Amino acid sequence: MTDEATMYRGLSNEFESHDTVMHSAKEYVRDDTHTNTVEGFFSIFKRGIYGVYQHVSSQHLSRYTAEFDFRYNNRSAVGVEDAQRTANLLKGIGGKRLTYRRTDAAKEALAS
Secondary structure, three states, X not given: OEEOOHHXXXXXXXXXXXXXXXXXXXXXXXXXXXXXXXXXXXHHHHHHHHHHHOOOOHHHHHHHHHXXXXXXXXXXXXXXXXXXXXXXXHHHHOOOOOOOOOOHHHHHHHHO
C-alpha cells in the first residue's frame, strides 16, 4: 500500500497486489488501504538511525532494517512486554553466529 507518488508506479508488476490512497485528494484510508503502518515503521526506523547509529552503510542496510522490523513487531503497543520480547530475541538468535573478517595475525594464530 502506498500513496500515489510516481516512484511507486509499476509495483503491481512486482507484488501480488498494490493498492494506493490519494493523499493529494485528501484520501488517507479506503477500506483496508492506508499508509499508516509503513509511516509508523519508517518513523521508528528514522529515529533509530539518526538517534543511535547516525550512519548506515548500504552493505549492512538489511541488518538495520531487520533490527527495526523486530523492534516494531515486538513493541508494547502490540502487547509484547519485556519478558516476551527477550524470549523472542533469544529464540531468533539461536544457532546463529556473527563473524567478522579475521586479520592476518588472527588467521596465523588459528592455523598454528
